[in-house]
Amino acid sequence: MKTITVPFGERAYRVTIGCGALESGDWAHFVDRRERCAVIVSQRVLELHGAYIERVLAGLESADLLPMPDGEERKSYAHAERYFNELLSRGYGRGATVIAIGGGVVGDFAGFVAAAYMRGVRFIQVPTTLLAMVDASIGGKVAVNISAGKNIVGAFHQPAAVVADIAFIETLPDEELKNGIAESLKHALIGEPSLCTMLRENDLASIRRPDTLEELVFRSAGFKAGVVSQDEREGGLRAILNFGHTAGHAIESCLEYRGIMHGAAVAAGMQIAIDLSRARGLLDERVAREYRELAARYDLIPRGLALNAAQVVAHMRYDKKNAGGEIRFVLLAGVGEPRINQPVPEGELRAAVDDFLAG
Template identity: 40%
Template sequence: MTVPLKHSDSITVDVALGERAYDIVIGRGVLASLGQRVAALRPGVRTAIVTDRTVAKHWLAPAEASLAAAGIPATAVVVDEGEGSKSYAGLEKVSEALIAAKIERNDLVIALGGGVVGDLAGFAAAILRRGVDFVQVPTSLLAQVDSSVGGKTGINSPQGKNLLGAFHQPVLVIADTAALDTLSPRQFRAGYAEVAKYGLLGDAAFFSWLESNHADLFKGGAAREHAIATSCRAKAAIVARDERETGDRALLNLGHTFGHALEAATGFSDRLFHGEGVAVGMVLAAQFSAELGMLPESDVARIIHHLAQVGLPTHLQDIAGFAQEGLGDADALLARMAQDKKVKRGKLTFILMEAIGRAVIANDVDPARVRDFLQVRLARRS
């Protein structure tokens, strides 16, 4: 692995999509450059900042000040925090506010917040006047390493996660690592699951580096920027190869088929944050891979040890309210998976593992085998 950069160094990662290429700017304090960068991209533009109530307390005023210093008018649209805003009602609220603010096709929507805000604001931008450009300003670790990059936007249906949405690439991503200082420890840990995912799916050396350096990352040392940049480079490379998830991009869903089903079963509530669902899902994917003879048990144990070491849930029984109906039922979870976006003609697709650092796409997985596997895991802790 390369040596982590100093805090004073901002890092720029290019997402190579031809005419729609854009930069991810990573570093402490880079939010101050938002206005200057937006003015360079879109002279004379007007903006609307979509954010949530919690993020607004810390970062709305600095974002507005940066835009104002560059002579860019901004309207704020504030939603409630949490997955509840990624709904039909949340989309209506944001869309109507953008129309009322007279945001036109040549203007910009700015998503200031975590994954929920980014997905919601990005989807609203995608459908407003049949498409308005937007900028991602992710303020959570999960959003900085994953959801702000790649153009996936959307909302949840009561029947499943992210079932309504559009591919709509941002024109710029500003990832200010200072914003992570205001996250709760639980929120930061949940985001870390997505960082670990990049090592597990395609970079064994990065996973080993995380095992040795995660403490500095959690403390806010230089390892933090390094891990975010490494994650963004990994995702940018995959997105450049497969923007609309017709092939390799599905690998980014490691842990998500199980994880999304668990999120739906817990009502998209604070009982299970997205990253926590991904952590449990990655363990289940590893265990299922081992059961199929694809992955050594020693790798499964290593994955569980690392995720548990940083405080993430690793077993179904770690989820709050585990015994409640719909979570402890293998058939109910399998029914949730049948609504997953990766299902093709009713056949399940899973991202499984052959080794740490080597994930594979497994098409047409036998549902009966998955059901039997879940029943065993639901009945025990390890």
């Protein structure tokens, strides 16, 4: 078992990582047993791991198991309102706790419910996908979608604890595992080079070994914890985490989030950012080659996307992170050397996206 402390002063919290971390119970003391506790759990995870979850929760008499159907469309404001009413009707007060057990969808959703209900109740994250373990559960960003866009309504609400129980990953399909690998590869490139070595020494099969996964989550979540604790509200440094996401989001959004996994879109976005960095003479070919090799090793790059560069660039223009009408990128000057807020003229961008789409 490994632990990371996310140093948010008096709101500091611990991330416990390992096989059986949920059962080890190092989080249960955060639940006020005189008050109610809502366990919002992914329906799929409950189907796969119900016996384990029920055994662990057996000691929490005040817990209500509230299964949540899977799918990004459930991470909605309308759905959250139903949960607010449900908690109120069950007599939940300010001392209540919300526990999220599931991937990033459940974590973001339950975190939003916890942040808004009674102006904020205690929250515990139990991520069950690799992406949620290395990324979504760390840093306190919680949100729901509205009809106008994804993650538009949200809050910063730090959990009291994060429990990354590696045992859950056993049932995670490879396509979902790759979403987490893509984020770990991003962490490797922007500041945790030891992850490059780990990814180089493994493949999609060997990375699933519990001890290897434990180490991967430890390094990757540890890196993210270091970044977010220096910039809780995304005023500066945290922007490095958008590496690969400007073009990645545009690709997902052009495809209306269908037929492409998030990790594949981010991998495409990282490739485009690396090509832009190379074209400006900012980045060495060696790093670009290392990226291509690692992305190929984990089969991350999507091919044959039915898109054209003009469409992708048009979507980037509307990205909420773009200031003053300029499209800005996180570029790379080397491993561990991200450059945030780099304006990229549309012509330069169209050429890089064209090259990528042409394969």
